[in-house]
Structures are given as C-alpha cells and as structure tokens.
Amino acid sequence: MRILVAGMGTSGYWAAHLALRQGHEVCACDQRTTADLALDLSKLLEMGLVFYGGSESPGLLEGMECLILSPGIPRRSALVRSAMERGIPVIGEIEWGFRHAKGRIAAVTGSNGKSTTTTLLGELLGAHFSDVRTGGNLGRAFCEMVEGSTEETWFVLEVSSFQLESLERFKADVAVLLNITPDHQDRYARFEDYQAAKGRIFQNQGPSDFAVYSTTDKAVAAFGAATPSIHVPFTTAGELPEGAFVREGRALWRRSGGEELLFRLEELPLPGVHNLENALAACLAARCAGVPEGALAEPLSRFKGLPHRLERVGEVRGAAVFNDSKATNTDAVLKALTAFRSGVVLLLGGKDKGADWASLVPEAKRCCKAVVAFGAARDKVVQAFKGALPVESYATLREATGAALAMASPGDSVVLSPACASFDEFRNFEERGERFKAWVREARTP
Numbered sequence: 001m002r003i004l005v006a007g008m009g010t011s012g013y014w015a016a017h018l019a020l021r022q023g024h025e026v027c028a029c030d031q032r033t034t035a036d037l038a039l040d041l042s043k044l045l046e047m048g049l050v051f052y053g054g055s056e057s058p059g060l061l062e063g064m065e066c067l068i069l070s071p072g073i074p075r076r077s078a079l080v081r082s083a084m085e086r087g088i089p090v091i092g093e094i095e096w097g098f099r100h101a102k103g104r105i106a107a108v109t110g111s112n113g114k115s116t117t118t119t120l121l122g123e124l125l126g127a128h129f130s131d132v133r134t135g136g137n138l139g140r141a142f143c144e145m146v147e148g149s150t151e152e153t154w155f156v157l158e159v160s161s162f163q164l165e166s167l168e169r170f171k172a173d174v175a176v177l178l179n180i181t182p183d184h185q186d187r188y189a190r191f192e193d194y195q196a197a198k199g200r201i202f203q204n205q206g207p208s209d210f211a212v213y214s215t216t217d218k219a220v221a222a223f224g225a226a227t228p229s230i231h232v233p234f235t236t237a238g239e240l241p242e243g244a245f246v247r248e249g250r251a252l253w254r255r256s257g258g259e260e261l262l263f264r265l266e267e268l269p270l271p272g273v274h275n276l277e278n279a280l281a282a283c284l285a286a287r288c289a290g291v292p293e294g295a296l297a298e299p300l301s302r303f304k305g306l307p308h309r310l311e312r313v314g315e316v317r318g319a320a321v322f323n324d325s326k327a328t329n330t331d332a333v334l335k336a337l338t339a340f341r342s343g344v345v346l347l348l349g350g351k352d353k354g355a356d357w358a359s360l361v362p363e364a365k366r367c368c369k370a371v372v373a374f375g376a377a378r379d380k381v382v383q384a385f386k387g388a389l390p391v392e393s394y395a396t397l398r399e400a401t402g403a404a405l406a407m408a409s410p411g412d413s414v415v416l417s418p419a420c421a422s423f424d425e426f427r428n429f430e431e432r433g434e435r436f437k438a439w440v441r442e443a444r445t446p
Contacts (some may be wrong), residue, residue: 002063003214003327004029006056006079011093011163014141015068018100020047021147021392027064029056040407054395058082065089067095071137071162074187084285085341092166094159099169103153106285107136109164109201111177112332114138115176116270117278118158120303125154127299132156137163154289162187163195171399173206175229176212176281178222183333185354197221211289212281215228215240232288236273244280251280253287260293267301272310274335308433310417316443318410319345323440324417325433330355335418340367343412345404348381349374349397350420350432357384360419364389370407397425397432401439 005016005028010030018200019026026049033053034041041051052060053060056079061067067083067090069075075090098105102169108118115138122134129152136157145155157172161184180198188194205227207409212232213224224231233243243264244253251262256344262283268276276375283296293365305311308325315321324336328350337344359382364371370390373381378393387393392407394400397416405413422432 001065003066003068004060005068007073007192008037009277010141012070014098014143015093016044018143029060031056039352052277061088069166071160075165090162091168094142095161095170097146098156101146102151103155103175103208106174106289107154107157107172109159109175109198111181111183113178113278114158114273115311116306117282118156120282122156123303124291125289125297126170126267127409128291128295129154131209145429161194163201165196166201167200172235172286173235174210175201176285177201179214179217179221179283180219183283183329195231202227203257203282205229212284232284234284236276244284263297263300266295270305272335309428312442313440315360316405319412319414321410321440322415323433323436324415327417328421328429330359331420333419334363335361336417337363338369340413342367344368345408345412345414346371347400347404347416349377350418350422351424352380353421354379355419357381361388372404374399377420398439401436405443
C-alpha cells in the first residue's frame with residue numbers, strides 16, 4: 001500500500017516507522033524542512049522513506065492509498081479535504097497503531113487530568129500485569145509500542161481530542177472520560193465540536209467493554225450513558241445509586257453486590273479535588289481491567305504525580321512554590337486552586353487560547369492575595385482582575401516570577417498555573433515549567 005504520512009513529529013515518525021516495517025511504500029510531508037524537524041529522519045530514510053520537506057501540498061496525494069494524519073494537522077486543512085474528495089482514507093496514528101496491536105487497551109481522555117490519570121492507571125496495572133505499555137499523547141507514540149505485543153499486553157493510552165478526530169476502527173476495552181471544559185478554541189469553531197471529539201473515546205465499544213466517566217459534567221455523563229458498554233460512573237459530589245463516590249474519607253464503588261473500598265483518602269498523596277477525581281477514575285479503570293479488589297492502595301500511595309502538575313518546587317523565604325505549568329486552561333486553574341485555602345500569589349498568562357478569564361475571579365478572590373500577569377495575555381488578565389484583587393503585569397514569566405516571589409510572605413504559596421499555552425515564550429509547557437523551577441532555585445540560593 002502507498003501511504004502518505006502528514007506531519008513528522010513524534011506521532012508521524014512512528015506511524016511511518018511502523019508502516020515501513022510492515023513493508024508499505026511510505027512518503028511523508030511536513031511544512032518544516034529536515035533541518036527544522038526535532039527528530040532525525042536518517043533511519044527512516046535508510047528504510048525507504050521519501051520525505052517532502054517544506055510542503056503539505058495536496059498534490060502529494062497522487063497515487064496514495066491512505067493518509068495518516070498527525071494530530072497537529074486539522075481535518076479542515078486543504079490536504080485532508082483533497083484526500084477525502086479523492087476517496088483516500090484519512091486516519092490518525094492511534095488508528096494505525098490499533099490495526100497492528102495485539103492485547104487490550106485502556107484509553108483516557110479529558111480536558112484536564114488525563115496525563116496524571118493515564119500514568120497512575122499504568123502504574124496500577126503494572127503492579128499486577130507483566131506487560132503494560134503506557135503512552136499515546138503522553139510519552140511514547142502508540143505505533144512505537146505495538147512491536148512485540150501479545151494477547152497479554154495492556155496498552156494504557158492518553159488520547160487527545162485531536163487524536164480522537166481520526167479514529168475509525170479503534171476500540172478501547174476500558175475507556176475513561178474525565179471532563180470536558182472549554183479548550184482549543186483555536187482548533188474548534190464550536191464547543192460542541194470539541195465535546196463531540198472527546199465523546200469518541202467510547203466509539204465502537206460493545207457490551208463487554210467498560211465506560212468509566214464522571215457524572216459531574218452533564219455532557220460527559222450523557223456520552224457515558226449512551227454507550228452500549230458497561231457503565232462505571234464516578235463523582236466527588238454526593239453519592240451515586242451505582243458507581244464510585246467519596247464518603248467519610250473513603251472512596252467507595254457501589255454496585256449491585258454492595259460497596260467496595262477502593263482506597264482511603266489518606267492513602268492518596270496528591271493534593272486537590274481534581275487529583276481525587278483522577279484517582280477515582282484510574283482505580284475504577286484498573287478494577288475493570290482485572291486488578292483484584294484490595295490491590296490498589298499500595299501502588300496508589302507510592303504515586304508521586306507528574307512534573308508540571310501542581311508540582312511542589314520548594315520554599316523561598318518561607319513561601320511554598322508550586323509549578324502547575326500544565327494548567328493551560330481556566331478549568332485546570334480552578335481545580336488547582338481548590339488545593340489552597342488562602343495566601344496564594346497566582347501567576348497567570350502566556351499565549352491566550354480564548355480563556356474565559358472572568359470565570360477565575362470568584363475562586364481567586366477566595367484564596368488569592370494577588371495575581372501576577374505575564375506574557376501575551378497579560379492585558380486580558382489585568383482587565384479581568386482589576387478591582388477584584390491586586391494585580392501586576394510583566395512582559396515575561398521571568399520578571400513575573402521575581403515579582404511574585406517578592407510579594408509572598410512566609411506561609412503563602414506562589415503558584416504558576418497560567419491558564420494559557422506557552423508558545424509566546426517557550427516551546428511547550430514542559431520548558432516553561434523547567435525554566436520556572438530553575439528561577440525558583442536561583443531565588444533560593446543565598
């Protein structure tokens with residue numbers, strides 16, 4: 001088969017690698033040239049890849065039988081439209097990996113919390129099963145992981161809305177939908193389009209599969225309830241007739257056979273209601289995957305979370321400092337703030353993604369003493385918080401970090417939870433978080 005892979009980031013690279021290993025004739029294209037790509041294509045070129053750099057022209061589709069689309073390329077692009085007009089199948093890297101994988105799949109999506117939930121679920125399964133492979137939108141590409149898989153393999157995949165757009169046959173044995181809040185307005189013209197993409201996590205499930213979903217969000221609950229699979233709902237707000245909830249410091253799973261203790265809240269090492277929700281979802285998914293009752297607490301208690309997710313960096317002159325660089329939308333910030341009672345100096349800013357800044361004001365007034373705005377979105381942040389809280393504005397995160405640390409008193413908390421993308425100053429949220437931590441370490445040095 002003649003295949004064109006569009007986009008040569010991590011997903012495209014490993015989709016092309018797998019296709020070449022399978023004996024297909026593979027071409028790839030990217031708007032960047034070979035010199036601009038983060039990955040070295042020399043191995044793929046040796047395997048027979050033909051690469052067209054600096055172009056994603058529809059003319060490259062001539063003679064192609066399949067287009068494998070990297071998640072960063074929207075389906076409204078000229079390349080995709082041309083492929084569909086020509087009757088060429090358009091699939092994503094996750095779909096291509098699925099067609100070559102053996103074993104079972106647990107897939108996780110949501111606007112926020114999916115990386116933490118995916119990683120925790122991978123560790124819970126890894127404590128019981130011998131071959132557990134975690135990746136997808138997080139870390140390793142699915143196509144990289146499929147080689148050597150067997151019927152005993154468990155794949156634990158984080159799947160983004162961009163990846164969900166291009167699924168066809170993909171099916172998760174256990175699918176988890178955490179939440180859907182406004183995000184990626186630069187990609188989706190309507191919030192309903194974004195919701196629909198997230199809801200595809202339950203696509204193709206049957207009566208022996210499991211759908212784990214939150215009932216707090218009405219859209220999430222509707223997607224979960226509409227699946228023909230086994231329903232496994234959860235909430236942190238009240239109790240459910242059937243499903244998981246919290247009562248008197250214990251996370252419980254109520255089913256027809258009674259109530260099962262999943263874990264005690266004191267065994268969860270991560271702060272915040274959002275991490276309680278992540279833990280509920282991961283533990284339910286693990287039980288659905290076959291981890292025995294009573295086997296969750298020990299691996300859960302060892303879980304330390306991920307970098308850049310409300311990560312405690314240390315203290316500067318008696319003030320605790322937290323790196324929550326992964327919080328790239330307002331809902332993530334709201335969830336982070338639930339971990340604090342008062343005394344927060346909140347760093348907000350970066351490249352705006354269409355955030356509803358006003359939605360942050362009530363919760364920020366509850367627990368924040370000041371807001372420090374930075375980056376391209378700083379004027380919008382200042383406008384939203386003017387008159388509600390003391391707010392200062394700086395062009396760069398480095399300047400803002402110094403100001404925030406200077407504002408904080410002993411017992412306060414300085415929290416970078418920006419509600420924005422990082423691309424105005426940094427390559428990604430990871431670089432932003434690492435730079436922030438480095439500046440904090442400098443401030444701690446006498």
